[in-house]
Amino acid sequence: MPSTSISSNVPDWMKTQRNLTILVAILVAVPIAYGFRVMVSGADFGGSFLLLMTLAVGVPSAYDEYWPKHDRIWNAVIWMVLACIVATTEFIGLYLLGTELGNLSPFPASIGAFLITDLGNLAWLSVRKRQRNSGR
Template sequence: MREWMTTQRNLTILTAILVGVPTAYGFRWVFDEPGLSGSFLLLMTLGVGVPTAYDEYWSKYDRARTAVAWTVTACVVATVEFTGFYLVGVELLGLSTLFASVGAFLVTELGNLSWLAVRNRQADPDESA
């Protein structure tokens, strides 16, 4: 069980969840949303999107602690992006919190995964052929 729990894949998932739960709660507290849409979608971005991005699009590190540090950093970046897009949707575009949350989720997730896919394609042109 210990060996299974300490694989890089599982460590990145656990780290993202441990970062994501209090971050989503803080998001809900700061923005005082009437529904759970923003905090839930932020939690999904961090708890599912970040580990998936690491597992599918990032080269594995030699040390598990480096993978954990990458996950924490990616969670911070994704939180800043999500919050920024959410605020643009609510404040500048006048969207409801639901639509702003969905937009922030889609732009953050699809944008980051697209960037990582392009990065991988440029780093290894032989695999794209």
């Protein structure tokens, strides 16, 4: 019989920085996406789903690929929460801009908000990482 079991490895697996940041992003993303669906009149399922994907997939991916790892796990958790707040603000602002000023229907506005938020943040992080690496 092996000395380790799957149940004893799960707590260790959950404590890794990458997995913990993903879990935090999901825990932040679900209520925010639900709140977006409830609060924004006329928002369809696609808008809340794209906001959920932005927060639960895009933000942890950006952290994993473009941000230096923190020595303390709580710094990574705080970074994840703050990044989710920034991405939520960007997404909702762009969505409202598209629906109110651009006269777009909710689904195209949410697609535009998703693309600009995700691609814009990834482009900014990529430039920041390149500048940081060239300065070494």
